[in-house]
Amino acid sequence: MTDIQQTTKASSDLPPHYDIAIVGGGLAGASMALALAPLPLSIALIDSVSAMEQVQANYDARSVALAHSSCQIYQALKVLPAIQQQGEAITKVHVSEQGQFGFTRIDASELGLSALGYVIEIPQLLFILSQALASASNVTRIAPATVASVAQVTPHQQQLQFTDHTPLTASLVIAADGVHSPLRQQLGWPVKQVDYHQHAFVANLTLNRPHNNVAYERFTPQGPLALLPLHEKMMTLVCTVPTEQLAFMRGLPDKEFLAFLRQQLGYRVGRFEKIGQRTTFPLQLLQATQQYQPGIVALGNAAHNLHPIAAQGFNLGLRDVACLAQVLITACQKQQAISDETLLQEYWQLRQKDQQKTIRFSHGLVSLFMTEFPGIRFARNVGMLGLDMLPMGKPWFARYGMGSAGYAQRLARGISDE
Numbered sequence: 164m165t166d167i168q169q170t171t172k173a174s175s176d177l178p179p180h181y182d183i184a185i186v187g188g189g190l191a192g193a194s195m196a197l198a199l200a201p202l203p204l205s206i207a208l209i210d211s212v213s214a215m216e217q218v219q220a221n222y223d224a225r226s227v228a229l230a231h232s233s234c235q236i237y238q239a240l241k242v243l244p245a246i247q248q249q250g251e252a253i254t255k256v257h258v259s260e261q262g263q264f265g266f267t268r269i270d271a272s273e274l275g276l277s278a279l280g281y282v283i284e285i286p287q288l289l290f291i292l293s294q295a296l297a298s299a300s301n302v303t304r305i306a307p308a309t310v311a312s313v314a315q316v317t318p319h320q321q322q323l324q325f326t327d328h329t330p331l332t333a334s335l336v337i338a339a340d341g342v343h344s345p346l347r348q349q350l351g352w353p354v355k356q357v358d359y360h361q362h363a364f365v366a367n368l369t370l371n372r373p374h375n376n377v378a379y380e381r382f383t384p385q386g387p388l389a390l391l392p393l394h395e396k397m398m399t400l401v402c403t404v405p406t407e408q409l410a411f412m413r414g415l416p417d418k419e420f421l422a423f424l425r426q427q428l429g430y431r432v433g434r435f436e437k438i439g440q441r442t443t444f445p446l447q448l449l450q451a452t453q454q455y456q457p458g459i460v461a462l463g464n465a466a467h468n469l470h471p472i473a474a475q476g477f478n479l480g481l482r483d484v485a486c487l488a489q490v491l492i493t494a495c496q497k498q499q500a501i502s503d504e505t506l507l508q509e510y511w512q513l514r515q516k517d518q519q520k521t522i523r524f525s526h527g528l529v530s531l532f533m534t535e536f537p538g539i540r541f542a543r544n545v546g547m548l549g550l551d552m553l554p555m556g557k558p559w560f561a562r563y564g565m566g567s568a569g570y571a572q573r574l575a576r577g578i579s580d581e
């Protein structure tokens with residue numbers, strides 16, 4: 164991979180041309196670049212933040228839980244061994260509701276797996292992806308460079324303008340520029356949005372004992388709370404609170420915040436010895452109801468942003484990445500132009516069902532646990548007990564949590580060059 168860090172001047176009057184320009188080098192954009200790297204195409208991977216800054220890790224780095232489906236995709240991209248080495252396996256998930264009798268456990272061994280997924284810090288995963296891209300001479304990273312706009316020059320050529328870089332053209336632009344996607348907004352693509360009136364507190368914690376690779380999901384009257392295993396005694400917390408309690412919760416000293424967590428979680432997890440910096444995120448469901456037009460397609464959070472309740476957001480985005488890569492790989496094999504409009508139509512047709520199903524599952528889970536109608540609590544608990552006891556119930560729930568693993572396996576086969 165070539166790095167372009169400073170403003171370059173085009174050697175002729177024409178701006179430099181790339182077959183594919185990926186705007187946004189976050190998890191979605193960097194994974195997309197890696198999936199496309201084996202193709203005989205020139206690829207620009209553009210980000211407003213320098214590569215160095217993106218991969219800087221510290222105690223407070225945010226993490227993602229990669230579902231089994233994502234592991235299959237990263238296996239095909241040959242980075243799974245590094246993820247397994249740097250990340251932490253989830254072997255069990257314990258789901259419960261505060262003050263209620265029902266709970267369910269999902270155990271990897273019962274499903275014949277060594278792990279349900281892996282938790283890894285985002286800067287670490289970005290580092291692994293950039294290491295893997297280092298040997299791809301056809302991928303040029305352009306950073307820091309902020310894209311200001313996109314315009315169609317011809318049906319087969321898009322031009323990107325920057326605030327701090329010379330323009331460039333591309334046959335296909337992939338907008339992986341995050342939930343506020345400046346490109347999606349400039350193009351005026353409509354979105355469906357649900358404000359959950361909740362914020363997530365994210366923080367890393369150290370326990371007094373090893374976490375034994377168990378992840379906890381606890382539904383409390385405040386909102387759902389998740390603790391994910393991270394290195395030996397460290398866990399990463401995602402704790403949801405209603406927005407009206409945000410200022411109060413932010414103001415709590417660490418000791419009182421930990422006491423609040425203890426009250427929410429009980430003593431199952433162990434004692435908390437340290438908590439890092441608390442970062443907050445407003446929670447909303449966003450889905451772009453238009454995700455492409457000729458020559459441009461949105462990916463990752465630019466296409467959909469989910470409540471973190473079921474750790475589905477990036478896992479869904481990575482299945483989109485694998486599917487788009489598969490469509491483009493097949494097009495290259497058939498010597499079809501990658502700017503061909505039918506390719507994005509085909510991609511969208513292939514992805515709609517999984518996107519709708521996953522969004523419905525995660526939104527349904529939020530709604531179910533936010534509802535306080537009489538009887539619903541009881542039904543939820545019976546449901547959780549049922550999930551634990553019925554032979555069919557748990558694999559169904561686990562399959563969603565694991566992120567449509569069978570479908571991902573087919574996608575992974577499509578992008579594997581073996």
Ligand SMILES: Cc1cc2nc3c(=O)[nH]c(=O)nc-3n(C[C@H](O)[C@H](O)[C@H](O)COP(=O)(O)OP(=O)(O)OC[C@H]3O[C@@H](n4cnc5c(N)ncnc54)[C@H](O)[C@@H]3O)c2cc1C
Binds near residue numbers: 341471480
């Ligand atoms: C609290 C929380 C917990 C989560 N936990 C999980 C989990 O466990 N599992 C899971 O699957 N998902 C999880 N998610 C979701 C996951 O974090 C996101 O889906 C994922 O990080 C999005 O990656 P992305 O590459 O699409 O977007 P981003 O990470 O936002 O990347 C967008 C990139 O585009 C760049 N950019 C933006 N504008 C421009 C521009 N104009 N020019 C150039 N570059 C630009 C930015 O600098 C950035 O690097 C969680 C989310 C939250 C909030």
